[in-house]
Amino acid sequence: MSISAPLSSGISAEAVRRRLHGQRFDLPGIVVHVALLLSLLFSLVVLGVLVYDLVSGGWDVFASRFASFLSGTMRFAASESGIAQALRGTLWIGVFVVALAFPFGIGAAVYLEEYAPDNRLTRVIDINIRNLAGVPSIVYGILGFAVFVKTLSGLTGGRSVIAGGITLAILVLPVVIITAAEAIRAVPDDLRQGGYGLGATRWEVTRTQVLPYAAPGILTGTVLSLARALGEAAPLILVGAVVGRLGSNPGLFDIGSLDQRFTALPIVITYWAGLPQPDFRALTAAAIVVVLAIVLAANAAAILMRNRYESKRG
Numbered sequence: 001m002s003i004s005a006p007l008s009s010g011i012s013a014e015a016v017r018r019r020l021h022g023q024r025f026d027l028p029g030i031v032v033h034v035a036l037l038l039s040l041l042f043s044l045v046v047l048g049v050l051v052y053d054l055v056s057g058g059w060d061v062f063a064s065r066f067a068s069f070l071s072g073t074m075r076f077a078a079s080e081s082g083i084a085q086a087l088r089g090t091l092w093i094g095v096f097v098v099a100l101a102f103p104f105g106i107g108a109a110v111y112l113e114e115y116a117p118d119n120r121l122t123r124v125i126d127i128n129i130r131n132l133a134g135v136p137s138i139v140y141g142i143l144g145f146a147v148f149v150k151t152l153s154g155l156t157g158g159r160s161v162i163a164g165g166i167t168l169a170i171l172v173l174p175v176v177i178i179t180a181a182e183a184i185r186a187v188p189d190d191l192r193q194g195g196y197g198l199g200a201t202r203w204e205v206t207r208t209q210v211l212p213y214a215a216p217g218i219l220t221g222t223v224l225s226l227a228r229a230l231g232e233a234a235p236l237i238l239v240g241a242v243v244g245r246l247g248s249n250p251g252l253f254d255i256g257s258l259d260q261r262f263t264a265l266p267i268v269i270t271y272w273a274g275l276p277q278p279d280f281r282a283l284t285a286a287a288i289v290v291v292l293a294i295v296l297a298a299n300a301a302a303i304l305m306r307n308r309y310e311s312k313r314g
Contacts, residue, residue, distance in 0.1 A: 058286030096165025105176025157259025159240020179221020
């Protein structure tokens, strides 16, 4: 279709054509584009400097005693200290978060978006979930101490990795619900109506159409919540994580010791960072690099799964 005659409003056809094809000088748009690009570059530079500082600070530890650092226990001497006990506690906390927060959070999001009626009660529940996502982590630590350490000590073992894992699972549960609900809400309604038109039930539509389409967004939110849980220190201190030296050293997959005292990588990093000896600075940087490696591995797994669902959706 061609536009040859001037429009009645006084705008020429050529001006309309330029606007339709974006062929005009947009100074505000260019300024915003450059500002956003500079913000991205600045963030990448800061991130690169931080990563380089951490890797260079902990390089001597990795180069001289990488195996003993990963398999060693907490010691008073920096040359003998390791993160095996903290690594075990962090991994088991991640297991509790994945096993509790993810299924319950995604299930709650599915119910709120696909099954719950749009009434006042549902809106109140949604508002409260969003408010809980902004509650400071120390409040969840107090909750975990009062409920899982004191009240339910017979089930959790008191100051144990079970109490810490459940506390952090509850901490990230609102975030999982919100991100999963937003991903489900973004699913086009045509998919649902098409499934209903073919005679599918609500659960069949949810399972075969809604969840696969929303899976990339759900995975992104769950991995972000896992990264937050693995980096929290304040709730773990309240539920009894050992700050100093931990006597026992159970195996990584020793389930029978989950009701015993524990420590985690954020606790060890906080403790080492406050010591005056300069040798512990290298240990602190090396422990932070290990946490980053765990988080990046979880992100890589989520990206692979997200790409798989996106390829199926495409």
